Amino acid sequence: xxxxxxxPGNPTFLNTFDLxxxxxxxYYAYVLIVVIAILFGIYVFVKDKYSLQxxxxxxxxxVFSLWIFNMxxxxxxxxxxxxxxxxxxxxxxxxFIPIFPxxxxxxxxxxxxxxxxxxxxxxxxxxxxxxxxxxxWNMQSFDVENCQxxxxxxxxxxxxxxxxxxxxxxxxxxxxxxxxxKGDSLRKQIVLLVAGTSLFLIIFFLSNIxxxxxxxxxxxxxxxxxxxxxxxxxxxxxxxxxAFNIKLVGAQALVLALFALVGSEFFFATGAVSLTxxxxxxxxxxxxxxxxxxxxxxxxxxxxxxxxxxxxIEKAYEVEKQANKELEKLDKYKNxxxxxxxxxxxxxLSTLMGYADLLLEGSYGKxxxxxxxxxxxxxxxxxxxxxxxxxxxDTEQFKMGKGVVALKPGVxxxxxxxxxxxxxxxxxxxxxxxxxxxxxxxxxxxxADREKLKAAIFNIADNAVKYTEKGxxxxxxxxxxxxVRIEIKDSGIGxxxxxxxxxxxxxxxxxxxxxxAASGSGVGLYLSGQIIKLxxxxxWAESAGEGKGxxxxxxxxxxxx
Amino acid sequence: xxxxxKKILIVEDDEDFLSILKTKFTSEGFSVVTAKDGEExxxxxxxxxxxxxxxxxxxxxxxxxxxxKKIKESDKKALIIFLTNMKDxxxxxxxxxxxxxxxxIKSDLRISEIVEKAKIKLGLx
Numbered sequence: 105x106x107x108x109x110x111x112p113g114n115p116t117f118l119n120t121f122d123l124x125x126x127x128x129x130x131y132y133a134y135v136l137i138v139v140i141a142i143l144f145g146i147y148v149f150v151k152d153k154y155s156l157q158x159x160x161x162x163x164x165x166x167v168f169s170l171w172i173f174n175m176x177x178x179x180x181x182x183x184x185x186x187x188x189x190x191x192x193x194x195x196x197x198x199x200f201i202p203i204f205p206x207x208x209x210x211x212x213x214x215x216x217x218x219x220x221x222x223x224x225x226x227x228x229x230x231x232x233x234x235x236x237x238x239x240x241w242n243m244q245s246f247d248v249e250n251c252q253x254x255x256x257x258x259x260x261x262x263x264x265x266x267x268x269x270x271x272x273x274x275x276x277x278x279x280x281x282x283x284x285x286k287g288d289s290l291r292k293q294i295v296l297l298v299a300g301t302s303l304f305l306i307i308f309f310l311s312n313i314x315x316x317x318x319x320x321x322x323x324x325x326x327x328x329x330x331x332x333x334x335x336x337x338x339x340x341x342x343x344x345x346x347a348f349n350i351k352l353v354g355a356q357a358l359v360l361a362l363f364a365l366v367g368s369e370f371f372f373a374t375g376a377v378s379l380t381x382x383x384x385x386x387x388x389x390x391x392x393x394x395x396x397x398x399x400x401x402x403x404x405x406x407x408x409x410x411x412x413x414x415x416x417i418e419k420a421y422e423v424e425k426q427a428n429k430e431l432e433k434l435d436k437y438k439n440x441x442x443x444x445x446x447x448x449x450x451x452x453l454s455t456l457m458g459y460a461d462l463l464l465e466g467s468y469g470k471x472x473x474x475x476x477x478x479x480x481x482x483x484x485x486x487x488x489x490x491x492x493x494x495x496x497x498d499t500e501q502f503k504m505g506k507g508v509v510a511l512k513p514g515v516x517x518x519x520x521x522x523x524x525x526x527x528x529x530x531x532x533x534x535x536x537x538x539x540x541x542x543x544x545x546x547x548x549x550x551x552a553d554r555e556k557l558k559a560a561i562f563n564i565a566d567n568a569v570k571y572t573e574k575g576x577x578x579x580x581x582x583x584x585x586x587x588v589r590i591e592i593k594d595s596g597i598g599x600x601x602x603x604x605x606x607x608x609x610x611x612x613x614x615x616x617x618x619x620x621a622a623s624g625s626g627v628g629l630y631l632s633g634q635i636i637k638l639x640x641x642x643x644w645a646e647s648a649g650e651g652k653g654x655x656x657x658x659x660x661x662x663x664x665x
Numbered sequence: 666x667x668x669x670x671k672k673i674l675i676v677e678d679d680e681d682f683l684s685i686l687k688t689k690f691t692s693e694g695f696s697v698v699t700a701k702d703g704e705e706x707x708x709x710x711x712x713x714x715x716x717x718x719x720x721x722x723x724x725x726x727x728x729x730x731x732x733x734k735k736i737k738e739s740d741k742k743a744l745i746i747f748l749t750n751m752k753d754x755x756x757x758x759x760x761x762x763x764x765x766x767x768x769x770i771k772s773d774l775r776i777s778e779i780v781e782k783a784k785i786k787l788g789l790x
Contacts, residue, residue: 443751447723450750451679454771458685461776467688490772497752 111251115182122182138172141165157211164204171197184248191253195242198262199233201308202269205301209273212297213280229265233258255316263312270305274298442500449493457486495628509553509638517548517588517660520558521581524565531569538576539569548581548588550662552639557660560635563628564643564656565592572596575653583662590658599647599654607645608633636660669694671787674715676706676732677748678724682771686719686748689776690783703727710736710743717787719779722749722757730756733766744786748779 113122145165148158174190174197181187203226210218236242236258245254277298284291460483462468464476471479525541532539568577575595582589599607608629636643640661647654673695677683683699690697698713700706702724710718718736720729733745746767751757761768769782784790 446752447750450770450772451682454750455679455681455685457772458682458689458776462685462688465692467692494772 109184109248111182111184111187112249113182117180120183120186121180138169141169156217157208160204160208160211164200164208167197167200167204171201178251181251184246184251187251188246188248188253191246191255192237192243195233195259195262196237198259199230199265202262202266202305203229205305206269206273209276209297209301213276213294233262259312260316263309263316266305266309266312270302270309273301273305442497446493446497449497450490453486453490453493457483457490460486495631499631509556509635511551511553511639513549513551515550515552515554515557517550517552517590518543518581520554520561521579521590523558524562525579527562528565528569531566532576535569535573537569537572537574538578540576540578541581542578543581544583546583548583548662550588550660552660553635556635557639560632561590561658563632564658567629568592568594568596568654568656572653584659586662587659588662590660592656592658593653594655595653598650598652599645600650601647604645604647608643669789671716671789672696672698672713673783674698674700674706674710674713674718676700676703676709676718676720676724676729678702678721682721685776686779689780693780695783701725703729703732706732707735711739716744717783718743718745719748719783720745722747722751730760733760737765746782746786 115122142165145162149162171194174194178187178190178194181190207218207222207226210222239256241256241258243253244256246252247254277294281291281294281298284294460479463471463479464483521541521543525539528539565577565579572594573596577592577594577596580591580593582591633643636658642659643657645654645656673690675683675686675690675697677686677699678701683701687697687699698709698715700709703720704727706718706720706727706729709715718733720733722729729747729749733747736743736745745765746769747757747760748769748771749757750771752770757768760766767782767786769779774782781790
């Protein structure tokens with residue numbers, strides 16, 4: 105039994121530990137490292153939605169902390185039997201340290217769990233190390249007086265295994281790296297991954313080997329510093345590419361580490377004054393730490409919210425883009441359809457009209473007078489239909505935004521009105537109503553698409569003539585500041601108040617559209633309104649009510665250049 | 666009807682409309698040759714050397730626009746008038762803008778007006 109033996113030192117703490125024996129680095133670096141390791145582990149684990157990769161980081165940080173804790177105990181434990189056990193168990197913690205990073209690298213790069221064979225391989229290695237712990241492979245002898253162990257080859261084999269794992273990680277990452285493109289975010293991640301893991305394993309390996317070779321075990325204490333680099337880089341990577349904020353964990357780590365450091369002073373301090381001071385310092389750290397962590401947390405939460413919103417906006421934008429594409433497709437489809445329709449609707453009418461013309465001309469033999477009259481009547485019907493179809497198609501095209509005006513300067517508005525009037529003259533004479541035209545002496549020249557504007561005004565004037573049975577239509581052209589105004593006043597049937605507002609809006613239902621087209625009005629007014637709007641003009645109607653006539657106003661800007 | 670010493674090629678896939686145009690132009694004293702699509706139009710134009718070509722736009726095999734461009738390539742002086750019911754499409758707008766061709770809408774014109782346009786184009790009026 106070695107239970108009665110003691111290592112050098114005075115077991116002042118809990119009758120077991122001599123806190124003065126260990127090198128200062130143990131307190132000032134290890135406590136901090138353990139705290140940071142565990143915190144990083146938990147943080148990544150929680151933030152990354154409990155994924156396998158963060159679970160592995162977390163597991164590594166736990167095993168690593170146990171390794172450090174064991175290392176610390178080796179320095180501090182005075183009873184030889186405990187110390188012996190701590191020496192013995194080292195290899196078991198050690199073997200996890202290369203395995204977890206390797207496993208993690210696989211999961212991270214492939215975004216899936218390692219194959220079963222890998223796990224079996226890892227399992228066999230861990231179990232064989234465990235089985236070899238009590239054997240001479242692990243520990244050949246134990247110097248009870250100095251609490252120094254004469255280690256067997258096992259730990260050295262594990263060190264070599266660590267190095268092999270580091271190279272394997274570098275190899276796997278390099279292979280993956282070659283397969284990526286420049287600018288790929290995966291590339292940066294791989295660089296961080298290989299830097300973090302291999303740096304850690306190599307530093308760890310070197311410190312262990314040097315400590316072992318020189319028998320100066322303080323050197324081993326430098327190894328864990330690599331762990332900080334590793335955890336820092338891994339956390340940065342996961343967090344950076346998941347758009348989380350590391351500030352919070354940084355703040356928490358700072359506060360806790362400070363707390364732990366000051367807390368460790370308790371073990372060395374003597375006297376009521378120092379103890380009180382340390383107590384006060386600890387409370388202060390706790391309070392300010394809490395404030396710091398809270399404010400950072402708030403900021404982080406806000407940032408995350410903003411990032412989430414930004415992502416949602418981006419998503420919405422994508423959806424909109426997709427919808428626009430669909431609309432464009434639909435628009436194109438509709439346009440093609442309309443092209444076909446205008447062709448198909450007009451063609452038979454043109455043919456009918458052509459045959460009727462030839463019949464009248466006697467190309468197919470002489471016709472009786474009443475037959476000629478009937479054909480002339482048919483031609484009127486066909487002509488009306490052609491007009492309806494034209495109106496309908498033009499309207500559809502304007503509704504699609506296809507109607508474009510080509511504005512050119514130097515258009516004489518009076519001449520347009522004169523042409524309209526002479527075109528309306530036959531109808532006026534037929535109906536026995538008057539058509540007056542008043543115009544100023546000076547020539548009024550505007551910028552316009554002559555043909556389209558003429559069609560627009562013609563529609564309105566034609567409409568006025570159509571609905572006037574008594575009296576007549578008076579067209580007045582005036583100049584008003586930078587505008588020309590055309591008034592078309594009739595003594596016709598007038599417009600009911602409820603219709604006057606949107607008479608130019610063209611918000612027809614299909615059936616209404618068909619009806620309007622059949623009667624040859626309405627659709628034309630919509631089109632007129634659209635054309636005038638494209639001239640930056642205004643058009644509106646006034647009426648004293650049904651049966652009291654109406655006035656249509658058209659205002660067009662006189663554009664200089 | 667006096668004979669006019671001008672040859673007109675009508676390219677049109679609608680048999681009725683083709684027949685109407687042919688009857689009318691013949692009765693006006695023109696000599697008329699016809700084709701039913703753009704491809705045929707090119708070969709007839711090469712063989713018959715018409716003074717004026719009327720062509721539809723939408724036709725099987727080859728449309729009027731492609732045909733007109735090809736005829737213009739080999740004969741810059743060729744007189745080509747589009748006679749169609751396609752008022753607005755991207756293709757026809759391009760043709761109208763180019764100013765190289767006349768562009769008439771069938772349903773806007775009576776048959777006698779089409780003859781008038783032909784006579785003006787040929788300098789007969």
